[in-house]
Amino acid sequence: MPPARSWRAYPQTYRLEAARCSKCGKAFFPPRLVCNKCNGRQFEHFEMKHTGKVVTHTIIRTPSDEFSGQAPFALGIIQMDDGPRLTSQIVDLPFEELRIGMPVRLEFRRISSEGEAGAIHYGHKAVPVRI
Amino acid sequence: MRDVAVIGVGMQKWGELWEKSTRDIFVESALLAMDDAGVDSLDAMYIGSMSPGLFTSQEHLGSVMADYLGQKSIPSTRVESACASGGVAFRMAFMEVASGMHDIVLAGGVEKMTDVGGGDATHALATAADMQWEGVQGVTFPGLYAMMAVAHMDKYGTTREQLAAVAVKNHHNGTMNPRAQFRMEITVEGVINSTKVADPLNILDCSPITDGAAAVILVPADMVKKFKKPGVKVIGSGHATDTIALHDREDLTTLSAVTEAAEQAYKMSGKDTKDIDLAEVHDCFTIAEIIVSESLGLFERGKGGPAAEVGETSLKGRIPINASGGLKSKGHPVGATGVAQIVELTEQLRGEAGDRQVSSARVGLAQNMGGSGGSSVVHILEVM
Numbered sequence: 001m002p003p004a005r006s007w008r009a010y011p012q013t014y015r016l017e018a019a020r021c022s023k024c025g026k027a028f029f030p031p032r033l034v035c036n037k038c039n040g041r042q043f044e045h046f047e048m049k050h051t052g053k054v055v056t057h058t059i060i061r062t063p064s065d066e067f068s069g070q071a072p073f074a075l076g077i078i079q080m081d082d083g084p085r086l087t088s089q090i091v092d093l094p095f096e097e098l099r100i101g102m103p104v105r106l107e108f109r110r111i112s113s114e115g116e117a118g119a120i121h122y123g124h125k126a127v128p129v130r131i
Numbered sequence: 132m133r134d135v136a137v138i139g140v141g142m143q144k145w146g147e148l149w150e151k152s153t154r155d156i157f158v159e160s161a162l163l164a165m166d167d168a169g170v171d172s173l174d175a176m177y178i179g180s181m182s183p184g185l186f187t188s189q190e191h192l193g194s195v196m197a198d199y200l201g202q203k204s205i206p207s208t209r210v211e212s213a214c215a216s217g218g219v220a221f222r223m224a225f226m227e228v229a230s231g232m233h234d235i236v237l238a239g240g241v242e243k244m245t246d247v248g249g250g251d252a253t254h255a256l257a258t259a260a261d262m263q264w265e266g267v268q269g270v271t272f273p274g275l276y277a278m279m280a281v282a283h284m285d286k287y288g289t290t291r292e293q294l295a296a297v298a299v300k301n302h303h304n305g306t307m308n309p310r311a312q313f314r315m316e317i318t319v320e321g322v323i324n325s326t327k328v329a330d331p332l333n334i335l336d337c338s339p340i341t342d343g344a345a346a347v348i349l350v351p352a353d354m355v356k357k358f359k360k361p362g363v364k365v366i367g368s369g370h371a372t373d374t375i376a377l378h379d380r381e382d383l384t385t386l387s388a389v390t391e392a393a394e395q396a397y398k399m400s401g402k403d404t405k406d407i408d409l410a411e412v413h414d415c416f417t418i419a420e421i422i423v424s425e426s427l428g429l430f431e432r433g434k435g436g437p438a439a440e441v442g443e444t445s446l447k448g449r450i451p452i453n454a455s456g457g458l459k460s461k462g463h464p465v466g467a468t469g470v471a472q473i474v475e476l477t478e479q480l481r482g483e484a485g486d487r488q489v490s491s492a493r494v495g496l497a498q499n500m501g502g503s504g505g506s507s508v509v510h511i512l513e514v515m
Binding site: 067 | 250264265267277278282326376379383
């Protein structure tokens with residue numbers, strides 16, 4: 001990934017920065033310039049809480065080349081407690097324990113390393129919250 | 132708006148066509164369509180192609196294809212809407228003829244996918260998703276549809292066997308289509324025991340990597356008698372979009388772009404779901420055919436799986452779906468798929484479909500889809 005492209009995403013990648021529409025309250029991750037619910041253009045930026053739950057999931061067994069060393073790995077859509085949804089790998093649990101509705105927490109992890117000399121790419125992965 | 136008809140169709144056999152270039156593949160099918168219509172010059176053309184740049188390092192197909200088709204100087208445009216590129220190219224051609232701008236317009240589609248390896252092909256296809264917020268986590272296209280399948284199974288009780296029934300039916304239909312890539316029967320057990328790709332989807336739930344093209348010729352309906360074959364009228368056209376990221380959709384068990392495009396097409400045509408005699412739908416994965424059949428209104432929500440399992444969508448069923456073999460058996464050269472659906476409907480409505488002919492077919496529906504449903508196109512055709 002070109003350096004400027006990963007740099008632009010730092011606020012989201014490293015701080016989970018989201019934006020809430022000042023008019024209707026809908027929250028977006030990543031932030032947008034126009035609200036897709038009310039067309040509002042004013043937003044308040046905030047850092048999302050790291051907690052949410054699994055909406056759906058899969059296990060990727062045939063990955064793209066970039067992730068070929070990691071397969072198989074679990075992946076899911078996470079409903080964040082602050083409102084937005086996002087796609088995340090789900091780690092630190094046996095595949096058979098994956099469940100819709102399971103509570104998770106996003107933790108800062110290594111996502112991929114790009115080629116032999118390329119930069120290591122960090123981001124968030126979901127881990128189960130043991131109650 | 133003028134009424135518009137399809138007057139010629141062309142499609143060569145699909146598969147791994149190592150001996151042929153993108154332009155060879157396209158020109159062969161385009162010439163078949165022009166010969167079928169009996170025309171040797173075009174007023175304009177549109178070419179659906181998702182990513183000739185990533186697959187073959189060649190952009191600017193508008194110029195390439197007009198040049199190599201012997202039509203240099205006509206307006207010629209490449210159209211991109213991921214896997215819906217072909218369907219959107221057909222809609223552009225339809226609108227151009229309907230508007231009165233031109234009389235003889237070719238809509239084609241092409242994708243040459245086997246010049247790159249499997250990993251590069253997976254990457255090229257993944258660019259139809261939200262690369263920054265889905266792709267970065269390692270999501271693949273089978274992975275996105277697998278997540279829809281898990282949600283659909285959870286909400287409606289759709290079963291692994293029902294998913295497999297879609298692939299078994301489409302492969303059976305494909306054995307009767309001489310242009311299909313994989314003309315062999317498969318079994319439910321075979322699908323369930325095939326190599327895992329993204330749980331619960333296996334390799335036999337997935338459409339293949341394919342080289343191929345398709346083309347059709349559109350003219351004003353009142354000009355049809357000047358041509359040698361019967362015309363098929365385009366009575367409805369719809370096109371809609373949805374969020375690019377699957378995770379931004381409130382309901383993962385339906386495809387709202389499909390429903391909206393279908394509503395536009397039903398309204399324009401004056402037809403209802405009960406008037407549809409056969410449908411060609413975008414079965415890029417088995418779960419896609421089930422969700423699409425529900426989103427089109429052909430079945431109630433949650434009933435698409437059981438309908439496939441009991442044969443309601445088979446050739447002799449209540450509403451035959453993918454008589455051509457679908458993307459699953461016929462192949463899925465992404466930019467060509469939407470145009471190939473129109474080829475199949477035209478041949479069915481002309482009664483030229485051979486062993487896979489749907490009896491007394493008068494009205495057909497084609498549904499083509501981009502990415503995980505971020506765009507969709509629906510067309511309805513009727514015999515004249």
